[in-house]
Amino acid sequence: MARKKYTEVEKELMKGIAFNLRAILKRKGLTQKELAEGTELSTSVISDYLNEKTLATPGSIQKIADYLKVSKAEIDPTFQSKNNIYNSNLIPIVGNVCAGDGLLAEQNIEDYVYYPMPNKIQPDFALRVKGDSMSGIGIEDGDIVYIKKSSWADFNGQVVVALINGDEEGTLKRMKWSEGSPVINLVPENEKYKSIKALPNEITICGVYMGHFKLNNSL
Structure with a gap:
């Protein structure tokens, strides 16, 4: 096998x-x-x-x-847990990503998770995924995703955490746009879900995706 x-x-x-x-x-x-x-x-x-x-x-x-x-x-x-926050490689888990229908924006720190790449740029926080809308790129229910705070995507097609229309519900999606069009597309990586279309003033980007791992299934 x-x-x-x-x-x-x-x-x-x-x-x-x-x-x-x-x-x-x-x-x-x-x-x-x-x-x-x-x-x-x-x-x-x-x-x-x-x-x-x-x-x-x-x-x-x-x-x-x-x-x-x-x-x-x-x-x-x-x-290691929140009792060991002196470790600079411990990243706070601040809530749950509902990768199908939205982000449960609970901004209270639940715990701390280790980031095993000390020589690279450190994430600002981590989120626990709920749902399967990003399963096409290996992000599945229960995974931990590392996020770097950002107010916009660094490039067209980047995976971001976005809030829409000022709501506290957000989403983990791939952010895309087309030249000459004001419309932003938040695109899932699972054909069961539809893209979300919005104007730039209707979207607040919380951060950009930096990697993930399967805490619940692999550790």
Whole structure:
């Protein structure tokens, strides 16, 4: 069976988990085989985690942390929470994106999520996706999307979070326009949904998309 294709963010997470696991095993003088036996995970699963081939699941992370007597955050930094906000790579999750019918604009910080690319421009906040209107580019229900604050798209066709007509309900869509036309099209990546058409003065852009990962399904 073909291996799952991971996003760049997920690949960075895999790399971080593998690095942390190797360091902990070395510190404790344990082998891959001993870790597999102690956690009741197969040696192939442990090997895949250590060799950056598979992204560890929440259950596996818990088993490994329990056996090694370490915190989950020592293995996977995405488990860090708002108690660790001193970490500059922790991005606030501020609400839910309803990627079918709109954005649930709850601006209270729910938690913090790790951004695994410290040498790149950091997002300003993250949103939790609800719906499947952007599934064509791999953004699905339950995913976490990283957002950089912006008042307009950087280029024609960029994915943005937009509010329409001053409402508190918004949407995650691809923003497109045509030369000579004032109409802005907010385009889904799922043929089940229709594009939203609006004039520039009817749209408020909250930010632009910077990447995503599958927190609920992959970690």
